[in-house]
Amino acid sequence: DIQMTQSPSTLSASVGDRVTITCRASQSIDIWLAWYQQKPGKAPNLLIYKASSLESGVPSRFSGSGSGTEFTLTISSLQPDDFATYYCQQYITYHTFGQGTKLEIK
Amino acid sequence: QLQLQESGPGLVKPSETLSLTCTVSGGSISSSSHYWGWIRQPPGKGLEWIGSTYYNGRTLYTSSLESRVAMSADTSKNQFSLKVNSVTAADTAVYYCARHLLLGDNPDYFDAWGQGMLVTVSS
Numbered sequence: 310d311i312q313m314t315q316s317p318s319t320l321s322a323s324v325g326d327r328v329t330i331t332c333r334a335s336q337s338i339d340i341w342l343a344w345y346q347q348k349p350g351k352a353p354n355l356l357i358y359k360a361s362s363l364e365s366g367v368p369s370r371f372s373g374s375g376s377g378t379e380f381t382l383t384i385s386s387l388q389p390d391d392f393a394t395y396y397c398q399q400y401i402t403y404h405t406f407g408q409g410t411k412l413e414i415k
Numbered sequence: 416q417l418q419l420q421e422s423g424p425g426l427v428k429p430s431e432t433l434s435l436t437c438t439v440s441g442g443s444i445s446s447s448s449h450y451w452g453w454i455r456q457p458p459g460k461g462l463e464w465i466g467s468t469y470y471n472g473r474t475l476y477t478s479s480l481e482s483r484v485a486m487s488a489d490t491s492k493n494q495f496s497l498k499v500n501s502v503t504a505a506d507t508a509v510y511y512c513a514r515h516l517l518l519g520d521n522p523d524y525f526d527a528w529g530q531g532m533l534v535t536v537s538s
Contacts, residue, residue: 310478352513353528358524
């Protein structure tokens with residue numbers, strides 16, 4: 310099974326900051342990676358697919374990059390609505406999620 | 416607008432079978448472009464894909480649950496279902512149903528989710 314590891318597990322930042330979350334795969338997944346945002350008590354919401362494609366309706370401050378085994382999600386200028394937990398997911402072989410990164414207000 | 420809604424018992428006894436249904440509105444589960452999946456999230460923990468089903472009956476399951484899980488699709492009711500047998504407290508979680516795009520041979524990312532339903536396993 311492909312394992313997905315996110316870092317950091319928790320990230321403290323302020324409104325206006327640029328933040329980056331990393332996701333590493335245990336083997337190459339090419340570009341078959343998605344990113345989701347989840348707020349407490351809500352279902353996850355798709356942000357990015359195919360490593361760098363922005364889902365319709367998602368603000369352009371979100372961007373994704375990477376291929377193979379290392380990927381990043383970047384938020385260029387944090388907004389109050391962005392404080393949430395973020396998950397990566399590989400979908401080259403079945404589906405595996407990372408353990409999540411909680412983005413907190415500093 | 417596509418909507419997915421989970422339903423079923425919120426409390427299941429240990430060793431019994433957990434059964435959930437996802438009702439889809441605003442779209443058809445007979446779509447050849449989509450798979451339909453289940454994902455769960457234990458309280459305070461991360462997301463775990465359980466499995467997915469296609470309208471023609473094809474199913475895919477995660478290896479860790481494969482021996483206890485069954486999924487099916489009912490195109491006449493526009494619903495798909497999940498059964499997990501021999502449940503224990505470790506199966507307590509919020510269960511989400513979701514839609515995958517199918518762009519190749521296997522399902523891709525999840526582009527629509529239900530609101531989720533907490534299922535507690537307890538006597």
